[in-house]
Amino acid sequence: MLRYLTAGESHGEYLTGILEGFPAGVKVPRAYIAAQLGRRRRAPGRGARQALETDVFEITSGMDGETTTGAPVTVLLRNRGRAAPGFSAVPRPGHADLAGMLKYGTMNASLVRERASARETAARVALGSFALKLNELLGVTINSRVVGLGRLPSIDAASAAAELLRARRAGDTLGGVFEVTAEGLPAGLGDFTQHDRRLGARLAAAMLGVNGVKGFEIGGGFALAALGGMEAAGSPELSGGLDGGMTNGRRLTLRCAVKPVPGLPGGAPSADLRTGRKALAISRTSDTSAVFAAAVVAEHAAALTLAAALLEKFGGDSLAEIKPRVDEWRRKTGKLLKNL
Numbered sequence: 264m265l266r267y268l269t270a271g272e273s274h275g276e277y278l279t280g281i282l283e284g285f286p287a288g289v290k291v292p293r294a295y296i297a298a299q300l301g302r303r304r305r306a307p308g309r310g311a312r313q314a315l316e317t318d319v320f321e322i323t324s325g326m327d328g329e330t331t332t333g334a335p336v337t338v339l340l341r342n343r344g345r346a347a348p349g350f351s352a353v354p355r356p357g358h359a360d361l362a363g364m365l366k367y368g369t370m371n372a373s374l375v376r377e378r379a380s381a382r383e384t385a386a387r388v389a390l391g392s393f394a395l396k397l398n399e400l401l402g403v404t405i406n407s408r409v410v411g412l413g414r415l416p417s418i419d420a421a422s423a424a425a426e427l428l429r430a431r432r433a434g435d436t437l438g439g440v441f442e443v444t445a446e447g448l449p450a451g452l453g454d455f456t457q458h459d460r461r462l463g464a465r466l467a468a469a470m471l472g473v474n475g476v477k478g479f480e481i482g483g484g485f486a487l488a489a490l491g492g493m494e495a496a497g498s499p500e501l502s503g504g505l506d507g508g509m510t511n512g513r514r515l516t517l518r519c520a521v522k523p524v525p526g527l528p529g530g531a532p533s534a535d536l537r538t539g540r541k542a543l544a545i546s547r548t549s550d551t552s553a554v555f556a557a558a559v560v561a562e563h564a565a566a567l568t569l570a571a572a573l574l575e576k577f578g579g580d581s582l583a584e585i586k587p588r589v590d591e592w593r594r595k596t597g598k599l600l601k602n603l
């Protein structure tokens with residue numbers, strides 16, 4: 264079973280990620296992991312805090328040089344912006360602050376923020392790099408792209424940059440929509456026999472687990488509700504690559520809606536919970552939009568879920584064991600899928 268955990272606070276010494284159940288014999292170059300982390304850190308829309316972070320990392324277990332051994336992999340990401348947690352009794356609306364303070368019985372929102380912050384997603388990307396590489400070596404290509412920013416239903420690099428600049432100058436933030444796709448997935452990953460084995464459900468959990476993601480669709484998604492069955496049957500790609508909770512050999516397409524970043528440079532109305540007086544919750548270093556970075560995080564989260572499903576179907580403790588099984592399955596199912 265492939266599983267992972269992260270630990271660490273955003274201004275603590277380290278973020279830590281542990282990946283367990285990952286096969287031996289997978290070469291994951293340090294430069295590859297660094298490049299993936301760079302995609303998240305340098306994504307358009309990010310704010311001043313990113314200039315502080317360098318995502319310097321160490322791998323302290325589970326690798327022989329740059330190749331996995333099958334033992335749990337530990338990644339340590341050193342935080343450059345280290346500091347003791349401050350004190351704030353003013354919860355920021357739209358964040359974990361208020362519910363987290365109530366839940367853990369503290370008047371200090373900083374203690375909640377330190378862990379709830381999306382800085383944690385750097386550890387998810389570091390671990391996801393291993394899964395992305397495994398997918399790649401097994402012939403599965405996973406990608407992500409932003410398809411909408413704020414009110415712009417489609418974007419290119421220039422229009423996105425202009426819209427981000429406009430929002431930043433206005434002291435505002437933006438949400439958006441991103442897509443994650445996977446090509447080359449063998450048919451039959453996931454399962455129809457139990458609700459929690461359905462691959463769509465597992466991917467939904469991974470996508471909605473990305474901070475700020477509020478909407479999720481597979482294939483035709485919400486638009487499917489307005490189609491007739493005859494119309495839908497004529498467009499099998501609307502299934503988004505999943506039928507009955509399993510991959511069907513087609514391209515997997517997921518779409519997610521990301522809410523606008525709640526941290527506003529001019530402040531959002533809140534209150535000091537100790538005094539009950541109205542106060543502004545100000546986020547000076549906030550990103551203008553999280554959608555580009557969230558897309559990268561989601562790509563890695565999807566890679567982890569898909570790697571887990573591949574390992575469940577094909578088993579094996581090393582890449583050398585798994586790869587021929589996947590190739591053979593593709594040959595076998597490919598012949599049948601060609602008839603459709």
Ligand SMILES: Cc1cc2nc3c(=O)[nH]c(=O)nc-3n(C[C@H](O)[C@H](O)[C@H](O)COP(=O)(O)O)c2cc1C
Nearest residue numbers: 357358381474475476524525526549550553556557
């Ligand atoms: C990579 C990434 C960076 C983010 N950066 C910020 C930020 O700078 N400021 C902010 O207010 N929210 C930011 N967010 C969004 C918050 O983390 C998110 O809105 C918050 O966790 C509450 O959303 P939730 O209700 O979905 O958990 C970011 C999200 C991601 C994925």
